[in-house]
Amino acid sequence: MSNVRAQAAHTLYHVVDRGVSLSAALPRYSRDLNPKDKALMQQICYGVLRYLPSLEFYCQQLLDEPLKGKRRVYQFLLYVGLYQLIHMRVPEHAAVGETVNALKAMRAPGLKGLVNAVLRNFQRQRDELEAAATQIDACKYNHPSWLLKKLKRDYPEHWHTIVAQNQAQAPMWLRVNQRQYTCEQYAHLLSKQGIEYSQFADYQDAIKLKKAVDVQKLPEFFAGASSVQDAAAQQAARLLGAQDGEYVLDACAAPGGKTCHILELADAKVMALDCDAERLDKVRANLQRLHLDAELVCAQAQDTESWWQGQQFDRILLDVPCSATGVIRRHPDIKWLRRHSDIDELAKLQGQILDAIWPLLKPGGTLLYATCSVLSEENQEQMKAFFTRHSDAQHSPLHEQDSIAQPGWQLLPGDTDGFYYAKIIKQ
Ligand SMILES: C[S@@+](CC[C@H](N)C(=O)[O-])C[C@H]1O[C@@H](n2cnc3c(N)ncnc32)[C@H](O)[C@@H]1O
DSSP states (O other): OOOHHHHHHHHHHHHHTTOOOHHHHHHHHHTTSOHHHHHHHHHHHHHHHHTHHHHHHHHHHHSSSOOOGGGHHHHHHHHHHHHHHHHSOSOHHHHHHHHHHHHHHTTOGGGHHHHHHHHHHHHHHHHHHHHHHTTSHHHHHTSOHHHHHHHHHHOTTTHHHHHHHHTSOOOOEEEEOTTTOOHHHHHHHHHHTTOOEEEOTTSTTEEEESSOOOGGGSTTGGGTSEEEOOTTTTHHHHHHTOOTTOEEEESSOTTOHHHHHHHHHOOOEEEEEESOHHHHHHHHHHHHHTTOOOEEEESOTTOGGGTOOSOOEEEEEEEOOOOOTTOTTTOTTHHHHOOHHHHHHHHHHHHHHHHHHGGGEEEEEEEEEEESOOOGGGTHHHHHHHHHHOTTEEEEOSSTTOOTTSOSEEEOSSSSOOEEEEEEEEO
């Protein structure tokens, strides 16, 4: 039988040192665990990634030198032990004992003394170490320095709140398939199943659950009655506003959350394009579960000559690849997988996709630009640059009260994920 803490250390090593995403690493390393241990491993991995800089700092202070090379994975086991001591309601002796025991499963019993000593020394020196960590911004806020700098620049008044939200657990939102149920009807089904919710009138198709549940427990989930999607992401289809009979392009579509929502709201003809064939399979599966249909195309969106047949679209959704800095609380690995240099590269790619796709929109048509980023390079600045390059593009307010001068709508992580939307009309 696999050991939870050992498997968590392997997962974290692969995410942080090898650049594997948490969503890919978790299933791989938790395969042989029972459901309870799987949940515990997930909790530990999310937690360590949320608090990585401070855990690294404590180890740096407590070890003569960091564990390197083949021993690197044991450094992550130390983070697992420290995380349990600091942030989990595990009795301290159990946190230390279980972490030391994991070395047996990792075939490194020789390191028992070292792991035990580091964790015990942390317990003894905890107050001083925690006080020292708060003197370093990256450890105090548990974010990479480059990201903190950008958040402070873009949100001089709100960066604290964003950082705090990034450390929190995200709520679970459902999107009710309006072809099958109204929110009220589905909420009733949830109640009958004993699932508690709080409904939000602002978000037309969305229901927030009080506590996350396995989708298997959701009423008629496999019959297509609902989907799991954050309420901010649910704004896309509503803002795009596709009408029956229209030809719509969803240019970065996988795994298809927004494609399906567009089709739930209108009898439109949708082309769902993505450059990742495996991710397109997920679009296919989602369409099937929801009894919807779209044309699926695997291509680079900006490489229009390779896939576009010449018929212009009435509406285009561009949910571009981005830093995902608006969804850090759902994917804490983003803080460590993203690099400062990625932001300029992503902004460049987003600009290229925008420019390549723009001629494919009919005059009078609508393009909705979307990111799950909170960084201005990918959002407001991207839009500003786009409008200077395209004189036939006109910014359209998303809500009646919006000012024309400020293109776009920036949602910050809180009740919903962080998202950005800008609506552009072609003249
Ligand atoms: C933010 S995700 C899209 C999420 C999706 N719209 C949804 O709601 O489920 C961005 C997607 O863009 C795809 N992508 C990245 N670069 C691309 C490119 N050059 N052309 C087309 N798709 C691209 C990625 O594979 C990824 O699936």
